[in-house]
Amino acid sequence: MATGFYLLDNPQPITAQYGYPRRGASLSGTCIIHTAECLADLVGADTSAENTANFIRTRADYGSYHTLVDSDSIIEMAPYEYETWQDSQTNPWAVGISAAVQADFWHTYPLAFREKVYRNMAAAAADFVRYMKTKGITVPVKRITGAQARARVPGFCAHGDSGVDRHDPGSGFDWTKFLKYVNEALGTNKEDTLTAAEVKQINAHTTAEVNRGVDKVIDYLGAVLVSGYTVGDVKYPGIAKVDIQNQKEARALDAKVTLALSKASGLTTEQIEAAVKKAITEGAKVTGNLTIEQV
16 A cells, blocks of 8 residues: 555665664754755756656665655655655754755756745645644754754754765755745744854855855856956957956956856855955966856
């Protein structure tokens, strides 16, 4: 008889992707938020979650979630009381909810698509909050730090904060919107606030993540500054070398170009400016001429 849980109803031929009972712990109210790092299906019916569920079922290594969503599906992979292999640091007591998208590409997805994904993630999160309430545990609708997740504190934590060498759901994930939608799904409208210490911890991780993004874009900016760039039909000449002498020229990037760079790289304009400054002070490799899409 079907259980309604994908992994229980669809046996894994190579590696079991869940365990029961949980190993040495019980549900704490900790929820880890993921992205599955799969290609988003943006044409017609969204089959991203279904395709990812099948991948998880047939994979040889470990990696699974309790709930997997895309823009038009919510797949319950395993009961909350079961352990899935979603985060090696918190598996025995946490639940994992994942969106079938890629962490680095939130900014590239159409707005309507993103909204549907956030809504489905929020619906899944609200279901978890309600379930934990039946167990006598109140899960606050707030983001918690990795240290708190590892200490079994109830709340919602980024996999990149709790996991080893992970960065999902990414710097582009809109936590404010996600938590707002969770509250709406629960019929509440007040988001729990973080303490000053919690904000400091999360900001420290976010800063590190932004720095990684800045490092990624340095070569890109170096190519723009050195080789020149094109916005629409207008060609902008490059500069001979990226160094401290070119600070004035580099800062001459107008607002339109900065916005175009932001759109192309996924960073905010403030992060672009930080990357430009870093490219100027540390130098950057030339990777070729670029054409920037008109915005």
